[in-house]
Amino acid sequence: MVSxxxxxxxxxxxxxxxxxxxxxxxxxxxxxxxxxxxNKIRDLIFENSYKxxxxxxxxxxxxxxxxxxxxxxxxxxxxxxxxxIWLCLSDINSKEDAEYEVNIVKFILCELGCDVDKWTVTNPxxxxxxxxxxxxxxSKKYLIxxxxxxxxxxxxxxxxxxxxxxxxxxxxLCEALPRDGGGKIIITSRQKEVVKNMVGEKNLIPxxxxxxxxxxxxxxxxxxxxxxxxxxxxxxxDSGFVSIGIYGPSSSANTVLVRKVLSNxxxxxxxxxxxxxxxxLIFFNYGQISEFQDSLNVLNEIMKHVLKGLGIYxxxxxxxxxxxxxxxxxxxxxxxxxxxxxxxxVQDNYNSWGLISSAxxxxxxxxxxxxxxxxxxxxxxxxxxxxxxxxxxxxGNEGNEVGIDHHYxxxxxVDQCCGLPLAVKxxxxxxxxxxxxxxSYPLRHPNSYSHPYPLPxxxxxxxxxxxxxxxxx
Numbered sequence: 193m194v195s196x197x198x199x200x201x202x203x204x205x206x207x208x209x210x211x212x213x214x215x216x217x218x219x220x221x222x223x224x225x226x227x228x229x230x231n232k233i234r235d236l237i238f239e240n241s242y243k244x245x246x247x248x249x250x251x252x253x254x255x256x257x258x259x260x261x262x263x264x265x266x267x268x269x270x271x272x273x274x275x276x277i278w279l280c281l282s283d284i285n286s287k288e289d290a291e292y293e294v295n296i297v298k299f300i301l302c303e304l305g306c307d308v309d310k311w312t313v314t315n316p317x318x319x320x321x322x323x324x325x326x327x328x329x330x331s332k333k334y335l336i337x338x339x340x341x342x343x344x345x346x347x348x349x350x351x352x353x354x355x356x357x358x359x360x361x362x363x364x365l366c367e368a369l370p371r372d373g374g375g376k377i378i379i380t381s382r383q384k385e386v387v388k389n390m391v392g393e394k395n396l397i398p399x400x401x402x403x404x405x406x407x408x409x410x411x412x413x414x415x416x417x418x419x420x421x422x423x424x425x426x427x428x429x430d431s432g433f434v435s436i437g438i439y440g441p442s443s444s445a446n447t448v449l450v451r452k453v454l455s456n457x458x459x460x461x462x463x464x465x466x467x468x469x470x471x472x473l474i475f476f477n478y479g480q481i482s483e484f485q486d487s488l489n490v491l492n493e494i495m496k497h498v499l500k501g502l503g504i505y506x507x508x509x510x511x512x513x514x515x516x517x518x519x520x521x522x523x524x525x526x527x528x529x530x531x532x533x534x535x536x537x538v539q540d541n542y543n544s545w546g547l548i549s550s551a552x553x554x555x556x557x558x559x560x561x562x563x564x565x566x567x568x569x570x571x572x573x574x575x576x577x578x579x580x581x582x583x584x585x586x587x588g589n590e591g592n593e594v595g596i597d598h599h600y601x602x603x604x605x606v607d608q609c610c611g612l613p614l615a616v617k618x619x620x621x622x623x624x625x626x627x628x629x630x631x632s633y634p635l636r637h638p639n640s641y642s643h644p645y646p647l648p649x650x651x652x653x654x655x656x657x658x659x660x661x662x663x664x665x
Contacts, residue, residue: 223257223613224413225406229397233262233378236395237335238271242371244351246379246387249399252614255380256339258399263335273335273376277303281348282340293347296365297321300336304328318363325368334375341381344389351377352392401611408599408606410613414620417445417600420582421452424561427578428453430462430529433554437570438563440582443472443536446563448600449582450533463559465530467501469494472536491548492517498532498551499524518551525551530558537564537573545573585623 229247236243247255262268263276277300284295301321306328316324338348350366369375379387387396402410412418427436438446453459454466474493495517499505502524532552537545552560562573570579584600609615 223254223261224409225402226254226258226399229258229399230262232397233258234265234267237262237268237376240374242353242369242373242375243395244353244377244379244391245395245397246381246391247397247399248381248384248387250401250612251382252612253399253401254613255399257613259337259339259378259380263337271333273333275304275332276335278337278339280339282342293345293365294318294321296348297325297368301325301328322363322365322368326370329368329373329375330370331373332370332375333373335378336369336376337378337380338390339380341379341386341390342383344386349389350392351379351390353394402609402613403611404603404606407609407611407613407616408601410616411601411606411609411620414617415584415623417449417452417584420449420580420584421456424449424453424580425456425459427580428459428462428531428559430557433552433556434559435549435552435574435577436559436561437574437577437579438561438582439565439567439570439579440584441565442582442584442600443538443563443565444600445584446565446582447535449584450535450561450563454531454533459531463529463531465502465528467498467530467532469497469501469532469534470536471534472538475538494534494548495521495551501532502528502530518547521551522553525558526553526556528556528558531561532558533561533563534573535563537562537569538566545569548573549575 233245233247236245247259249255279296279299281296284292284299297318298321301324304325306324341348346364348365350364351369353371369377377391379390381387381390384396384398424436424438427434438450440446454468460466471494474490474497496505498521499508499517504524508520534548552558560574562570564570564573567579567581605619609619
């Protein structure tokens with residue numbers, strides 16, 4: 193893991209630098225949707241020559257998190273940059289402070305191991321400090337991140353690939369950054385003009401708002417949706433019979449959760465047949481017809497879905513509705529690797545659910561998953577097998593077989609994030625803090641905070657404040 197130090201404000205009335213880390217050395221969320229920007233940053237960093245890179249975008253667009261993700265990747269660590277210094281410019285006193293430029297250099301020198309206490313006595317000039325910094329960085333493969341630059345400043349301009357002539361540059365930071373050792377400079381800012389002034393026209397990387405689907409992926413990850421999917425994937429078996437009952441207050445969460453599991457290619461490789469039986473839809477379509485009130489007819493309709501999923505129903509030539517199909521299903525499954533999902537079982541007063549288990553060959557290789565809101569139904573259908581309690585809220589998509597055509601989290605909720613990763617994380621925290629999820633929720637819980645951000649107006653991005661301590665930028 194890369195050790196990143198973020199320097200706080202230089203206390204001019206003290207003899208030492210006051211340093212603190214205002215965010216973790218790793219992004220505290222799963223970052224999606226920035227593959228293009230990430231690959232471009234990697235390509236520039238891994239070039240042998242000196243490079244200055246500018247990343248810009250609105251508050252909360254993921255600038256800081258993206259840089260942290262790159263710096264913590266195994267491929268980056270294999271390139272052995274040293275030293276690695278992280279300086280948050282907005283944490284330093286404003287440029288009206290006469291010592292502002294000197295403080296920037298002192299922060300970097302301090303991270304390089306210099307004893308800054310003695311400088312209160314010797315009182316070196318800015319030129320002396322820059323000369324000393326250049327000496328320490330000479331021939332080193334350094335990487336310095338200037339995070340959250342707010343405004344143009346002549347002192348840290350001209351950090352681009354080519355060093356301007358001495359007639360242009362005088363006592364500027366660029367003089368202290370050697371170009372011969374493969375060093376790298378990364379700038380992040382909300383304003384394109386600021387990074388352009390610092391690194392030049394080349395190597396500018398914009399952070400654009402994320403798509404709706406990417407925001408949904410991050411939100412699902414933040415509230416623990418993906419953790420449940422991983423748990424269920426770990427319960428599947430390709431070497432014996434397993435029956436899994438998934439129950440929880442949200443039909444949409446249960447249904448879409450299983451569909452997410454099935455979308456994993458590794459799950460598809462485990463089974464010859466994956467069959468989805470929309471149980472609630474069967475009752476919705478046929479529940480008002482008297483003949484389907486008979487338990488055998490309801491069971492047979494479910495068995496038909498299984499046989500059709502196996503591709504053999506049409507060849508059986510069965511036309512007698514009173515014929516019990518469970519034995520045929522059992523004989524057809526015994527030599528196959530299968531996964532059957534009985535989705536959204538909602539009829540708790542239906543007394544024949546226990547009979548359905550007789551259709552699954554217990555000495556075969558397969559998995560049966562039941563999803564329902566009702567724990568007793570799950571227990572009755574899977575017996576003494578595995579129960580998974582999904583404690584997730586309804587987020588705008590409740591309804592019959594919602595998982596077929598809709599997402600777990602509604603578009604209206606996702607659109608509140610305005611394409612900003614920070615807004616997604618904030619929304620996930622609000623869901624927790626408003627009590628939509630119980631305190632007994634077993635998975636990871638986002639860190640609480642005192643003053644939650646308001647939900648951003650989709651038409652007013654600037655209403656969303658930024659806080660570097662969240663790990664976004």
